[in-house]
Amino acid sequence: MKRTYFVEAMRSFPYSVRTMTPSAMKERSPISRRARAVEESVTLAMTERAARLRAEGMEVLSFSAGEPDFETPEHIKQAAVEAMAKGYTRYTPSSGIPALRKAVAAKFRRDNGLDYEPAQVVISCGAKHAIFNAFLALLDPRDEVLIPSPYWTSYPEMVKSTGAKPVLVRGSEEASFKVAAKDLEAAVTPKTKLLIHCSPVNPTGAVYSRAELEAIAKVAVERGLWVISDEVYEKIVYGSTPHISIASLGPEIRERTVTVNSCSKTYSMTGWRIGYSAGPPEIMEAVAKIQSQSTSNPNSIAQYAAVAAFEGDQSFVAGWVAEYSRRRDVIVQRLQAIPGLSLSVPEGAFYAFPRVSALFGRRHGKKKIRNSAGMADLLLDEGHVAVVPGEGFGSDAHIRLSYATSMDCIQKGMDRLEEVVRSLA
Numbered sequence: 001m002k003r004t005y006f007v008e009a010m011r012s013f014p015y016s017v018r019t020m021t022p023s024a025m026k027e028r029s030p031i032s033r034r035a036r037a038v039e040e041s042v043t044l045a046m047t048e049r050a051a052r053l054r055a056e057g058m059e060v061l062s063f064s065a066g067e068p069d070f071e072t073p074e075h076i077k078q079a080a081v082e083a084m085a086k087g088y089t090r091y092t093p094s095s096g097i098p099a100l101r102k103a104v105a106a107k108f109r110r111d112n113g114l115d116y117e118p119a120q121v122v123i124s125c126g127a128k129h130a131i132f133n134a135f136l137a138l139l140d141p142r143d144e145v146l147i148p149s150p151y152w153t154s155y156p157e158m159v160k161s162t163g164a165k166p167v168l169v170r171g172s173e174e175a176s177f178k179v180a181a182k183d184l185e186a187a188v189t190p191k192t193k194l195l196i197h198c199s200p201v202n203p204t205g206a207v208y209s210r211a212e213l214e215a216i217a218k219v220a221v222e223r224g225l226w227v228i229s230d231e232v233y234e235k236i237v238y239g240s241t242p243h244i245s246i247a248s249l250g251p252e253i254r255e256r257t258v259t260v261n262s263c264s265k266t267y268s269m270t271g272w273r274i275g276y277s278a279g280p281p282e283i284m285e286a287v288a289k290i291q292s293q294s295t296s297n298p299n300s301i302a303q304y305a306a307v308a309a310f311e312g313d314q315s316f317v318a319g320w321v322a323e324y325s326r327r328r329d330v331i332v333q334r335l336q337a338i339p340g341l342s343l344s345v346p347e348g349a350f351y352a353f354p355r356v357s358a359l360f361g362r363r364h365g366k367k368k369i370r371n372s373a374g375m376a377d378l379l380l381d382e383g384h385v386a387v388v389p390g391e392g393f394g395s396d397a398h399i400r401l402s403y404a405t406s407m408d409c410i411q412k413g414m415d416r417l418e419e420v421v422r423s424l425a
């Protein structure tokens, strides 16, 4: 490589990398700094550990996976079968088939009061992919990204893998962990480029009110921040606070926001990998370009199934939410009755996020609980109950339990959890 090009290329890397010679970099590790900076997903790691124990014949009660336990509805599956029969098994346009982009634009209008042209919609391989694309489209190395904490475990890792810097802004536990606009504003520096906003929140179940969203939108507009709004749990709300898309609050915030959503949680389609995003044309063109040069289109058959999901009957969703709500009431009541655990009641999504730090320092036989990972290990080893340590969500004082599981599993799991906690010395 010519020296001028090399110097130019190296400028985009952190100082510590720039000062290494290329051969020193190669000798250290074949793995890029970018890949080394990224942590494994704690949720997937715990789900896999639970699956391994199950394969060994143990009855593991799992509260670790973040996915609905309902079957994908029949009419959606049928649309996939028909798509295959019709031979829709080839590449599609990279940003998705026109019928799906149109259906998503209609969905945004119907459910969220958002007016996007189909050309502003990109269909991706899940919301995870849509968020990653949006980060790649918006972030340069060393840009700062505000992440309300506790957060969905993938945000900081995705930000790091673009070379940008995650800046965690802690929500107060008394306010259901919701981050106040003034705290976001206090974290803004000249390098802050973007805010990732999520509501309902994974892992806390908090739902932001209109007033809270308006205050956050005001900060974003006044401080010139771009916003990615992750709304994958929009349909799963229980209380009196409805879901509101931040981009719907006015033209100024709409012009600064990429709204992301997915078929995964709403239609129980986690394995189909259909997510979508919409936003200002310039950003969506960049998103489309990145996708076209990386994954190309999401699975063609799943796209036809997603059209059926958006255009078909929606009434079953309310039935599922009513069932989640019953499970929430039971798991919250059971967790609150266990000495040493405390939690705020989730208003949305399907997670409970109890504080367990009062148990740190206690022992089970020779094992001393030191942190959330220690607590999760103990529950898995002694109770065969899989939960996810809060550490991976930015709070080591908590554990996360998904109640997208049967009532029977919840009752049995809570019996075992309570037994383990009561046995602590």
Ligand SMILES: Cc1ncc(COP(=O)(O)O)c(C=O)c1O
Binding pocket: 066, 125, 126, 127, 128, 129, 152, 198, 201, 202, 230, 232, 261, 262, 263, 264, 270, 274, 275
């Ligand atoms: C907050 C949040 N955003 C995005 C995703 C990714 O969803 P998808 O299956 O559409 O990639 C998840 C999945 O757990 C999530 O909890």
